[in-house]
Amino acid sequence: MLRLLTCTLHILTVMCLSLAEVCIDEGVEFDFEYASVGEPLYAVCPLYNFLDSNNFNVTWIRNDTQAEITSDTNARVHQDQNFLKFIPAALDDSGSYQCIFRNSTMCIKKIRRVVVFNYDDGLCYNHSIKFRSEITLTTSLTIECPFLDNYGNYWKIPVKWFKECEPLDLDSGHYGTAPKALIVKNLSTEDSGNYTCEVPFIYNGVTYKLSRTMEHTILDLEKDPEPVMLYPKNDIIEVELGTPITLSCRALFNGSTLLFWTFNESLISDYAGEDRVITGDPVETVTEDGLLHFIDLNFTKVLEEDYNRKFYCHMFYTTKSIKFYVTIKKPDPNLQGVLIAVFLSLFLVIVIAIITIRIFKVDIVLWYRSSCLAKRASNDGKMYDAYVIYPKKFSGTSSYEMDIFVLKVLPEVLEKQCAYQLFILGRDDLPGQALMDLVDETISQSRRVIIVLGNMFCVDESDFEQKIAMYDALIRNKIKVILIEIEKITDYTTVPESIKYIKQKQGVVRWKGEFTEDALSPNTRFWKNIRYQMPPAHRYSDSELHYIHSED
Template sequence: MRTKVTVFERIEGLCINEKFAVEEVIFTSSSARVVCPHLDFFRNGKHIQPVQWYKECQLLEGKRFAFSNSDLIIFNVTVHDRGNYTCETTYTYNGKQYNISRDVTLTVEVSPPKQPPEISYPRNNSIEVELGSQVTVDCNTTGADGYDVFWTGHGGYIGDFYTNRIFASPYEEESSYDGRPMYSEKLIISEVNSEDFEQPFVCQASNAFGQVASYIILKRRVPDIQRWLTGGLVSLLMLTFITLLIYKIFKIDLVLWYRDSVCASASKEDGKVYDAYVLSTKSRGGRSFYRLETFVHRILPDVLEQQCGYNLFILGRNDLPGEAVVSVAEETLKQSRRLMIILGSETSCCCLLEDTSEQQLAMYKALICDGIQVILIEMDEIQDYTSLPESIRYIKQKHGAIQWKGEFSEKSCSANTRFWKNVRYRMPSRTKVSYSGVYLLPRTWNNSAAMGS
């Protein structure tokens, strides 16, 4: 007999040599046996001493461990029992004692429980599908044998035939937490027919300990009225919000377009002669005075009368010399559709006290008697309104004011600028005219402004 003997040097401080260790596998259970390998060479039992077992070089003791001849018995095996074990004994030969040890690398695997398989889906439930659609349903099983998971439907077995309208497609997933295999099989219906509705499609799974089954039923999809109502309401609210936002931004342009395209007709038959009665404040002089005079007597008529077709009454231009101011103002206000008040940038209370009768009459007509609509225009920003009459402050608070900014130029004196659109928006409707032409300002306007400076 021949045998191979290997001699190796034990590493200092190492009680186990993994290179020569024997691998053994046990399963989680109530008990398991670990064999000390190769002790059968020493058959003469009277020359061999009892075997002691170590785990990671620590002597095994306690109620969970027992010894049967040279084997180790472990009770209530768990995955924590895996590791490196050593069985050790002595052997006497020709009066000399020898130490014998064997190393075991122990692996603990989770043993599958002895129970029927489980189906996690389907769960005897139904799903809503549309006619003609493609449907895929997974049958997810745990603990079943791979070849014992299958679908049945329409009274027969559904096989893996891809030429059919209904077929199955098996595949395997990883193991579950307790070590049992997990298998899935897809039910694929390439096109749902009317005969598929209200018919149970059954997934069946089995192993050595039993068989289970679970079904799924296809139902016609019912329109979600609540979802449609909610979606419609949200869409309506969004549309309303967008419409209001657009109207707020483009309100003036829309109103002017409507007047020019739909309401392009002659003035209303209301017995009125003038579209606006222009009332301007007085100033102490200087550049502000000439700027206000230029706006009232040159620019305002040029834009509103020549470009837009309005008829204005401007005191000092339309009245006759020697006429009583109060009488003219009273008669003209009755014949006017709007009262236009123009405030200079240096307007103060004393400036408004001039022509008191005319101004008081205009305010009386606007606020109390006839209720004529007022258009308030500011020539640049007025810093302090406290010095102005209470009636002006009331009009400012109720109707707001249109503010002129910047110098007089060809562009700023076009009827299609933002300032003049605001003025036209507050003026009454007029006959449609063309605003394509831009009226050039006479040089005398700039000269007058220059004189004031």
């Protein structure tokens, strides 16, 4: 029984101790403690102002290693009740430190952040870590060397003052001093700049220095221009879904200002739970137009939820503020590719159509003439579709083959099968008619002239016919000539110049077939070319087939 009671008491004791060690976590203190490398730093516990430290034990722990800071005052880093002391500070001292207040009934902790920095190259301060203020132009300015009270009696007067890291001439009359302060007299905008104070600090017989840098901007409200927001200006931009984008808020203002991005009156950090949308650090740079302030808003990728939303860039300066927004929009469909495809297809169709027409031009024209779409030719008053001229007396091609082609083949195909009306001298003329008048008048009553060529020519009535036909074709431009070779002519020296000219201009149709039944089909290539050059077929009435002259 005694053993059971002892075990129970032990368990209750352990549980009570465990409950006592559960600390209330107050989170992270907003402000940092700063010091440059080699300077002393006293970091104050952020709980000091809220609790009576006499009733608590104070413990400092480095957050990343969970190592408790020693209380040995000879150690470079040690704790002294409410203070965490770095004598001096080193670069690797930067980090988070837990200040824990503990007594028998309560435990509470809060994190203090410490930043140890190096000076910028060639300067006595770090540009990103300094105190900033804007002052309206007055008669004088008092600049205090801040945050020295925590160092007790270890700092001494006088304080050394610098502007842009150059020592100030305190005897010039433009400057005066007070305890821990610099007085700038006859203030002007030229007194704007970076002021640094240095105070000697003695610890365990070793002299250190404490330095603070303040950037003061003197504003002449009558002269300084109003800030100009360069971007955004209530803009709308188009961004593809899933692509990254950076929005840069840029403003010109010759003074200190605060730039930040918001959405729905909330900071961007509340917009996306993940690190998809983040803001960069504010940056200042000197340009020809003045001091440029900018801060970026970075999207690792744009999602559907980002479209048609307004992201505001706010700018606070002196006692005023302005804001502008940018809206992300889904881009309109890209019709460029479609238009290119359409025009390319149209171009290919046109090219193919041109090639097709050039290759099948004859077949297309003949099909159109035979279709119901073709307009019927009006009566032009002419009696014959073609006047046929051929040599009657020649050597080379046999007279028999020439006669067969002209008197049998041509009429068989063109007249009987294609409904054309031909005039052939020696077949259609009447005895006793004057040759000159007959030829001239009959050619004028014909729509085409067909000249059949052989290898050899001679002077006969066909030469007379050719001259009249060439006169009408070349001089009067009244009639079209169709040249047919019943065999390939190897020597054109005996051919009249007028026929050479027409051959060069429009070419000839060469007969390559034999006098067979297949060669008499109007659908062969030879006859298609002849029909293509002939006028549209026209059926004549019986009265039109009588010869036009009977007056002798």
